[in-house]
Amino acid sequence: MNLLPKSKEEFSQQEYWNLFFKKRGNEAFEWYGEYPELSGYLHKYLKKQDDILITGCGNSTLGKDLYDMGCSKVTNIDISKVVIKQMLSQQDKDRPGLQYLQMDALQTTFANDQFSAVIDKEIQRLLRLGGRYICISLLQEHILHKILDYFPSNGWMLRIVRCFEPEIKSIENGENSLPVFMIICTKFTALPRKILEICLGSNNKIDKCETCNDVISSITSIQRAAFICSSLRKSSIENDGEISLDLYEPGDQSNVKFSVHIVEIPFVAKNAPYACFIVPQGRETEWLFSTKAGRQNLAAMTNYNRLAIVSMHRGKVYGTLDEVKKELEDIVCNLAPKKLKSQKIAFLSLGATLGKRNIRYEGKSTFSGEYVIEDVEHDSGDIYRRLFYLNAQLVTQSEAKLKQIKSKGKKSKYIVDLFRLMCQHHMFMSIGAHLACAMKQNAKVTVLGLGGGGLCSFLHKLLPQAFITGVDIDPEMLKIATEWFGFKEDEKLSAxxxxxxxxxxxxxxxxxxxxxxxxxxxxxxxxxxxxCPPKEFLSPDILKAVSNSLTNQGLFVVNVVLRDKSLRPSVIKDLQNHFRSFVSYNTTEDLNEIFICANTGSDFTGNIKIAIEAINSFFRKNNVNEVAELSEYMDHLKIN
Structure with missing residues (x-):
């Protein structure tokens, strides 16, 4: 039975609605939810003594339900005489204050200011001051814009509340679930400024919006998220690998509060279907959480076929782990696969807390913009210092591990452990430096890109006989390295x-x-x-200058990171044009490929083994719980 109109104009025609209700019969038709799902929201804004008008009532049971719950004055009107006749035939004498009238909502005959609440059209004239206009809607774009264009500009207070129960019922029934909203507009003579409020979370927290655009952004972001959730319930994303979305504070679309990556691995029968993993604060930049490959690996390790991985953002205030779980509960449930038997979602993390993020310093670089230096404490008690630029918050620019120093009679303090390398690619770059300099007194090493100074400081410890020079275009980097990452110039270490x-x-x-x-x-x-690096560093003129600046046994070691793998052949060709031999190593965790290039033929394989053994000996001597795995490096070594 097709009840849909042929055009939108039919919605305003009496003939269409008469035919609609003749075809439908006495079965009640509710647009966006039935009374049991909406009652909790309605009765927050309706009083028992209210004189209520329901426009376009159709054969909805809402009027009867409100009356039976204590609202003794309820008037229902509809343009269709067919449906009004149906409703009157069902009415009994026990509801004397419940009326059904055939009337066009745009041409009513009611007195001015007659009603204290109107549920869904000719409201400006009919509502008394302080009265509420209440509408249930999906808030499609054109409807939302009409509401915002009219009510706030005419002195009405506006509040939009998300109704979760109708959505939940739709999901339980296996139907498409779209966000349902209740719009409450309160009539005043005038307001000194627009009052715009939204209540979009399950915690019933009411947030104020500064502008209508803030309201639009908040509503549309929820609608987009609901579309994604609906797609995730219906189908697998195994072929796509993952889907990502950002969650904002209601009313504030300027800063992301949570980032969610939904990861799905090839189906494993013994795995549980779904869980949510909360990444501790400050650890969102680690390979396991910040890369697609890492997140796939995490899902496999946790033995879940689908995993929602949630990261928190700096600058936002979070409660306890349990409070964050509660805040995420609704969205996480909506991201679950359809076949999930229980609505109880497992929450996973690396410990019992959200982790600690302590911002130590905030500054601004002329070249790279605003930056933050923060100390992040893991549940193990280990503390790591990290540098981030705010325009690339998921990329760790520099990192160091802190160690505790205790002095007799003095308060203990934390300092940067200069004997540790925090980046896997720095390890192989250090192997290259050792190849070139280990057997030579007063060797000279140039490091292009000082960063936090970690690589330079480590090489200074590893190769005490060498002169190490760190070069950087940004003077702010030297300040950061010196004040926060333990970089200290002396006669053999300079910037x-x-x-x-x-x-x-x-x-x-x-x-x-x-x-x-x-x-x-x-x-x-x-x-x-x-x-990495900027393409100019691999241009013919610069590579020629590099080659000419090396000693006979000198080496050029370059960290190359390619997001576009099709660029690799041209990189190889450029290096081949300027160096006689080179090897490369791909890090297992990141996209880094380290090239070690020589002007002469070289026994890279044998010499790399010697360098790795020497570095491991250095670690043991300095009580560093770290090791360069010889087999791992040799297995991933590419000789060109």
Whole structure:
């Protein structure tokens, strides 16, 4: 039986509605939810003594339900005489204050200010001051804009409440679930400013919005999320790998509060169907949580076929782990697969707390923008110091582990452990530096890209006989390295503030020779498929200058990160054009590929084994619980 109109104009025609209710018969038709699901919301804004008008009542039981719950004055009107006749035939004498009248809602004959509450059209004239207009709607874009264009501008207070129960019932019935909203507009003569309120969370918290655009952003973000949730309930995303969405504070679309990655691995029968993993604060940049491959790995390790991985953002206030679970409960349930038998979702994390994030310093770089230095404490008690730029918050620019120093009679303090490498690619770059300099007194090493100084400081410890120079274009980096990451210049460790490209050109121009040039420079241009280094560092002129600046046994070690793998052949070709031999190593956790290039033929395999053994000996000597796995490096080594 097709009840849909042929055009939107039919919605306003009496003939259409007469035919509609003739075809439907006496079966009640509710647009967006039945009384049991909506009653909890309605009775917050309706009083028993209210004089209530329900416009476009149809054959809904809402009027009867309100009357039976104590509202003794309820008037129902509808343009269709067919449906009014149906409703009158069902009415009994026990409801004397319940009326059904055939009337066009846009041309009523009621007195001015007659009603104190109107549920769904000619409301400005009919409602008395302080009266409420209440409407249940899906708030499609055109409806939301009409509401916001009219009510706030005419002195009405506006509140929009999300009704969860109708959505939940639709999900339980296996139907499409769209967000249902209740709009409550309260009539005043005038207001000094617009009052815009939204209540969109299950915690019933009411948030104020500054502008109508804030309301629109909040509503549309919920609708988009609901569309994603509906898709996730219906189908697998195994072929897509994952879907991501950001969650905002209601009324504040400027800053993300939670980022959610929904990951699905190939189905494993023994796995549980679904869980939510909450990433501790400060650990969202780790490979396991910040990369697609890492998140797939996490899902496999936790033995869940689908995993919602939730990360928190700096600058936001969070409660306890249990409070965050409660806050996420609704959205996490909506991301569950359809076949989930229980609505009880398992929440996982790395410990019993959300982790601790302590912001130590905030500053601004002329080259890279605003940055934050923070200490992050793991549940194990280990503390890590990290540098982030706010324009790339999921990328750790520099990282160091802190160690506790206790002095007799003095308060213990934490300092940077300079004997540790926090980046896997720095380990292989250090192997390259060791290859070039270990057997040579007063060797010279240039590191392009000082960063937090961690690589330079480590090489200074590993190769005490060598002169280490860190080069960076940004003077702010030297300040950060010195004040926060333990970098300390001396006669064999120095920093040079200069454009790395100019520095290399000056070396070649002046005929200076160095034993190793390590290039670890990130690319600020996100539109290019190479994150490291900027393409200029691999240009023919610069590679020629690098080659000319190396000693006979010198090495060029460069960290290359390709988001676009199709660029790799051109990188290989450029290196082949300027160096006689080179090897490369792909880190297992990230996209980094480290190239070690030589002007001469070299026994890379044998020498790399010696370098790895020497570095492991260095770790043991300095009580560093770290090891460079020889087999791992050799298995991933590519000889070109």
């Amino acid at each position: 040079k503030i200069q454009d790395g490209l100019e520095y290399i050109c000056d070396l070649a121009k002046n005929g200076e020779k160095v034993d190793a040039i390590l290039c670890d420079v990130d690319n600020k241009n996100s539109e290019i498929g190479m994150s």
